[in-house]
Amino acid sequence: MKWLFVCVGICLLYAIVANASAEEAKVRNRRALCGGKSYDYRFRVCCGGKILWKGNGASCCGNRNYDYRFRVCCGGNILWKGSGSSCCGNRNYDYRFRVCCGGNILWKGSGSSCCGNRNYDYRFRVCCGGNILWKGSGSSCCGNRNYDYRFRKCCPGNVIKSWC
Numbered sequence: 001m002k003w004l005f006v007c008v009g010i011c012l013l014y015a016i017v018a019n020a021s022a023e024e025a026k027v028r029n030r031r032a033l034c035g036g037k038s039y040d041y042r043f044r045v046c047c048g049g050k051i052l053w054k055g056n057g058a059s060c061c062g063n064r065n066y067d068y069r070f071r072v073c074c075g076g077n078i079l080w081k082g083s084g085s086s087c088c089g090n091r092n093y094d095y096r097f098r099v100c101c102g103g104n105i106l107w108k109g110s111g112s113s114c115c116g117n118r119n120y121d122y123r124f125r126v127c128c129g130g131n132i133l134w135k136g137s138g139s140s141c142c143g144n145r146n147y148d149y150r151f152r153k154c155c156p157g158n159v160i161k162s163w164c
Contacts, residue, residue, distance in 0.1 A: 030042055032046065033046075034046030034049060034050070034051050035049040035050070035051075037051060039051045041054075042054075045058045045060065045065050046060075047060035047061070047062070047063050047064060047065050048060065048062050048063030048064075049063065050063045052064075052065045053065075055067060056069070057069040057070075059073065060073075061073030061076060061077075061078050062076045064078060066078045068081075069081075072085050072087065072092050073087075074087035074088070074089070074090050074091055074092050075087065075089050075090030075091075076090065077090045077091075079091070079092045080092075082094055083096075084096040084097075086100070087100075088100030088103060088104075088105050089103045091105060093105045095108075096108075099112050099114065099119050100114075101114035101115070101116070101117050101118055101119050102114065102116050102117030102118075103117065104117045104118075106118070106119045107119075109121055110123075111123040111124075113127070114127075115127030115130060115131075115132050116130045118132060120132045122135075123135075126139050126141065126146050127141075128141035128142070128143070128144050128145055128146050129141065129143050129144030129145075130144065131144045131145075133145070133146045134146075136148055137150075138150040138151075140154070141154075142154030142157060142158070142159050143157040143158075145159060147159040
């Protein structure tokens with residue numbers, strides 16, 4: 001009978017220690033490191049080496065946090081997010097109606113493409129070396145000029161009629 005009590009006691013002690021170890025492991029598993037400091041990732045977020053309160057929808061913008069559902073981070077600036085929000089440098093814009101060309105936010109037309117910091121309609125124009133030129137049939141670029149590849153050739157920056 002004594003052995004039974006001893007066995008039950010040992011089993012209970014083992015169960016308590018095992019349960020405590022499992023709880024410690026759970027707590028340890030919820031930890032992360034930020035700049036050498038430990039934090040609970042369920043409630044906090046590490047942004048740029050700083051531990052901050054997480055909140056809802058937490059994302060980082062440099063060393064600050066923000067709610068990505070309502071805001072957007074553009075070039076280190078936290079800005080209000082609109083529908084169709086995209087970044088152009090440190091500003092945001094609605095990509096459905098505008099286009100970002102070389103850091104400039106411009107009105108978007110149908111067939112809109114960028115040529116440096118300007119936009120153009122690629123259906124009718126071509127961008128050659130930063131110049132927006134009228135597009136003809138068979139239009140290709142040769143340096144900063146366009147030409148009809150069916151009848152001419154581009155030889156190191158020069159448009160010629162025959163082979164190079």
